[in-house]
Amino acid sequence: MKKRFLSLSLALCMVLTACGSGGEEKQTTDGSSPAPSETSSESASAGVEKGPVQTSDTEKVSSKDTLVVAFDREPATLDPLGNNVTVKRMIEGSIFDTLLEFNENMEPSPCLAESWEQIDELTWKFNLRKDVKFHNGDPLTSKDVKFSFLRVGNGTLGNDAATQFDPNGYETPDDYTFILKTLEPWAFTEAQVCSEALSIVPEKVVTEMGDDAFGRAPVGSGAYKFVSWTAGDNITVERNDEYWRDKSILKTIKFRIITEAASRTIDLESGGVDITLGLPTTDADRIEENPDTQLIVSTGATDRYIAFNCQKDVFKDKRVRQALNYATDKESIRVVCYGENTSETMDSVVPSTLPGHISSLKQYDYDIEKAKELLKEAGMENGFEVEFMYLANSTNNMLAELLQQMWSQVGVTLVLKPTESGALTTSLNKGEQELCCAGTSYSLFEAGAGLYNMFHTERMYSGSARSNLSSPEVDKVLDEINITSDAEKRAELVGQAQELIHEESPFIYIAFTKNIIGAGSKVRGFVPTPTAMYDFRTVYFVE
């Protein structure tokens, strides 16, 4: 995801870097113009709890021009056609551009399309910039946009970003106008075209190379050009000097793949890595205390919850779900498992950073007596046994043991089933679990889109629907959200949906987790975002 709102600071950074080249030392602040990171953090202060270190008067811009970013996994492909994994999206975000992008308020704003309008309830018209070139020098035209949308729509590799669009409805009246039609009225069109999954690829290059080869050596129009991919080790990109807007300050970014969390942290501390994304909560204090590193915490858009499988006999009665909600000391679990400062209390299924979030829901506060009462009403006062399936890692193990102890007080025996990731996903997709621990990221930054995937009957047994809730009332509201283009009205409906879902109690809310990033102490200009998609154009080093 890119941040157009940083253009001013970026321009300043560029000037300063240019001045600082050739070994000449240059102070980053001269009193009249703001330092790069000062402007950056001001414009992106929303949601940032522990911002990056600011550039001080005495600091000098370093000539170091390679940034090393550590990731926890290797993407299978860099083709937008493939599935939507965060790592892949992040690297793609640096190589490709999208028609629109989220601004600092997480609202769709111009990117490749300099303007756009909704013509009727199904049709959208995008006017493209005329100065955009792909890395091979070819101009980016509406034909490439149509090609990119069509191939995602026809794709079978888990990218569902174009399923709401009519494949016969794409039009290119001229080289710089693109028209798309949705199959039905759909409120999230603008948010969807911000997604990296709908990045624009060059038709000619993809056709010549073929999908698989393109995915290993992609060509885009983004701020960085693909350089190399050493399997299992790193993916390297370098600055696109012909970029149509503010260019990256640093010349090279090396995305390193370090699967072990402990190794990632040690590598950051020892200086082998400049930025580590997805730092384990348990390492946060260590990174904060270390003078060689800085901890950056920003509010995210991610839920952590325990999901009852509502299709299993034991959880069909919502009183049982509510009772176990009362029997869970959610706040203790949050603090122990997700950290006091690196997470916040979850009071609704919609994260507090999203439009439509309501904080007025009456919570199921920890109350053993109330839990017993409800279980009695449901005829389950003699207790029962439930299997809890979760991804085997230290955080979840802790959570499971706490839950096991808490529920034993109301006569519920929790059988723990820590499972390895491959087997877990398959079991959950089949709905085999009774109870599981899961999380959801609202990547489109639209509560309605996320809620639909999690709670609509249509999406039962799919990737995000871990509770497999089926409620006609909830479905009705979610359907309405989907077709409501007025943002205010939509937020109101999202509020209604939260109330209905809360009453059904398909989840035990545990935490809204924050984005925790570790960076070297010399890194400046990094801008945290709630979506956890980062633009590295403004990043630079000080001496």
Next chain:
Amino acid sequence: MLKYIGRRLLMMIPVMLGVILIVFTLMYITPGDPVDTLLGDDATPEMAEQLREELGLNGTYIERLGKYLVNLAHGDLGICYSTKQPVMDRIIQTFPNSLKLAGCSVLLSVAIGLTLGIVSAVKQYSLFDNIAMTLAMIGNAMPNFWQGLLLMLLFALHWKILPASGFDGWTYMILPAITIGTSSAAAVARMTRSSMLEVIRQDYITTAEAKGQTELKIIIFHALKNALIPVITTIGIQFGHLLGGAVLTESIFAVPGVGKMMVDAIKARNYPVVQGGVLMVALTFSLVNLAVDILYAFVDPRIRSQYK
């Protein structure tokens, strides 16, 4: 000799078939579906079904195994589910790194193991012997992943003299090579010690001493040469362990080797890559064993005479 090598190579075929059968069966019965990992959370059931069909995952166990064996007979290890590259290409990319690492570890373990073993045997029950053998016991007992992190903390974090992870040059190999080489060094040291102790009590050593040879000459030319057979066997077996042991170590040190490739593939249920990787490790292990057997002939004239 050639006849012997030919016979041994032929015997490797059933071994490889056994390995394939075991790995294929294990992957087949392991819960989990590669399609779930490949498609991510946004996939529709139709996409999943289509991909399952494309990858040939809908066939029965016998159909899939038969197809795999037929392809293998044609030298085709299959296509990696995620990157769509031929598995052979992925092995070619990663195997040299593992081999380099295993090679370094063997050198390290032989250098340390032989030295400790010889000195311990010659100075039996001395303080050096006791310390060396205690260290060997600790080296053998330490789990790889724990030792790896410990070394990283010391050398990369506290002293900042070596890189923590990656594979960008020879300095990157030191920590992982020590990590996987330590237990082998311990095994070699213990084997060398006991083997040497047996040999230095033989009459021909006494004869050599009586002839007035120096202690160093006696140890190297008379004792060590005769004590080497069991040591070579240990080194050969350890080499296989090093390739296998590298599975964890490569993940910890982010070494893009065949071990890390297999771990990632197992997590994603990327069957062809797991099978190809295991097959390659098994093949190397068998070849190293063969090389060890041939090496006996060079070390021991009695064995050489049997080949004639």
